[in-house]
Amino acid sequence: MKKYYLKLKIKLILMLTLVLLLGTGFIVYQEADRIRANYLENTDYFFSRVMSFRAPGATEQDDFIQRVYDEYMYIPLSDGMGFYSMLKSLDDNRTIAEDQNFITITRCEGTSLTNDQRVILLGDDYMFVNAPTNDRISFLSGSRSTADIIGTCDDTYIYLEKLIWSDMSELATYTYIPKNKVAPPSDAIRFEEWTGGTHFDDEYPNTPLYQIDCHYVGSIYGVQEDINLSKEAKQMCHQLYEDFVSGEYTYGTKVEDGLFTCVSAGTGYLNEKYAMPYVYVFHPVSLAIEALTGMIFLVCIMWLIMIFTISSLINKVYRQQLAHETNRLNLTRGITHELKTPLAITRGYVENWEYVEEKDRKEYSKTMIDEIEHMNGMVTDLLELSRLEAKRKEPVLEQVELYALTQSVLKRMDSIISEKGLVVTDKTQQGEYLVNADLEMMRTVLANFITNAIKYADREISLCIMSSEKKVRFVIINDGKTIPWNKVDKVWDEFYIDGVPDGTAGSAGAGDRLGSSGLGLAIAKNILVLHKAKYGCESNEKTTTFWFEMKRVSEE
16 A cells, blocks of 8 residues: 555656646747747847948958958847857958957047047957946047057057046046057057047047947956857857858858757858858757746745645545554454454353253343344444444534533433442533534434443543533543543544553443443544534543533524
């Protein structure tokens, strides 16, 4: 039986786990598909800009480099997306420019920007004394920020020695110093010569002579995941270019559309000398799981709670089944024990009947009839108990005056009480104690409680009926040998005899005038359960108490 319930528990847990996994997987799938669609829309936008390079305008290499970095300024990137692009010479396969951390400087004339732009490549050998909090810092008319750039420049690049900018809105100053300074070409000029002054124009004393745009794509501010994604995109981009050169791939865009890895790549056509391959890469499922972390955590908590609940319920059912099997075994043993003695007596009397003298046959007949009646009463009680436990017998409710019914039951037992020399003390105060109950069922309960008290009392029985605004409580106490604390709850079991000291409540004494089937308290318990009443037994060193409590019917 234990193995059966263990297998049942495992099956239910596996089914629950499968349902939760399928449900969570479906939600993650939907979120990943939504992320995939949104991210691909961004990558299409960038390709349309790259394709615009076909328009005439840029003819020299320096022009192409400046336009490439200008396009990089507008790369649409989302969290968890890697990007890499480069400008390649088709003549000698040189990488002329590539996506990296950079700053663009645009010269101003008065308050207007010109088309004259230079690029500062930060590379990976950077050192910030203080790190800026924004990805892009602009110095325009009316800005509360200033910048100092120290270095030289040619027609394309600025060879930086030091960059200092002050953001008055944040009351902070940021300094960048290259670790490995690149030697400028021989024709390079000082930065201030290119801008036309040291820092400010005399006509516009509060306006810088240039605009700075800081663009960080790679490793400066990216988290480690973004760095890895950028490296992944870079490797794919180089492979894309090799495929392009070998003829396996032509101009245009291609998409590897997958939920676990999604790649959007393309090669912009600049002219017959230059190509601009680019790669976006992202992992929709990973992004979806990250976005749904809170929900997944709650699902895990629910899974643990449901597993605990299922385990507890199955364990409870197992314990109940085990208790039922134990009770059934005890019941079988009890019936065997109770029927064995009267059957043996009756058989002995029947076998010896022909040898019994005529004058003794009347006594023999009476004994056999008593034993048969005892067995008949036991069978009747068993049938009654079976009906009660199976809930096949419903109580017929009516208003019952509990005190009057108690007195009626006591009066029937006066002779037995007197014969045992017991003193019965009634501590009930005057009043009405009305309850909604089945009259005959309650008579059986009272008879069993009182009979049990009479059987095991030495000298005294005390009973009391009390009431509150909503409840009526019946209590009966007898002296005599008491019940061990670890056996009190078992007195309600059928035929409970083993382990109870001789002469205490719960033992089945045979042959006395009260008789015993060993089922009285079990029947009383089931009747009280049908009436939704509370009941109990308490035993100390001197007395044993049985009680029950029912809902009171208010007096009209």
